[in-house]
Amino acid sequence: EVQLLESGGGLVQPGGSLRLSCAASGYTFSSYAMSWVRQAPGKGLEWVSAISTDSTYIFYTHSVKGRFTTSRDNSRNTLYLQMNSLRAEDTALYFCAKGGAAAGYSFDSWGQGILVTVSS
């Protein structure tokens, strides 16, 4: 059974930093692209970032480019999202999701989400 478990969220002041982690199990992590998707309170889904299997390709939505960095450690089966210069509008539930180009740009497994709150 595929399991994705996010951690590292919390309350941070505007301009601060957080690092999210997503621990994967139940499948061959290194064989699948991964993404981060967020959902602001009471709002819809927003794709944030994607990373290919070997980290060769990394994509970001425009609003986080230059502030967020996605990486993965295939030896630890873990996906990361380093978030810097955080803004109030980054407040959201952050999901890690399995899938990408090879899956028709669909996400077939999701974590339970981790809450990031940016507020003074």
Add this chain to the structure above:
Amino acid sequence: QSALTQPPSASGAPGQSVTISCTGTSSDVGRYNYVSWYQQHPGKAPKLIIYEVTKRPSGVPDRFSGSKSGNTASLTVSGLQAEDEADYYCSSYASDNYYVLFGGGTKLTVL
């Protein structure tokens, strides 16, 4: 690139069928057969129910079906059941500049 357009709400009685639309542009929905649909119950993570416009992952009932015409994709839920009441989101690949766009979501109510 703007989000894909979905109606905010849809409804139907048990046993009926309901169709939810997802309108994009010739740069996303209209160009690629990479439209997906997700079901999200309150407080839960999204669940993939349709990918590549028409395909269903294993375990998803065949009451859920997808289609596309031009720049608009559609999700049809047939034989509505109480457990189908949820939020539904479409998504589409939109080139490497935008990767994946989501729709704003549709709240499906089973009357």
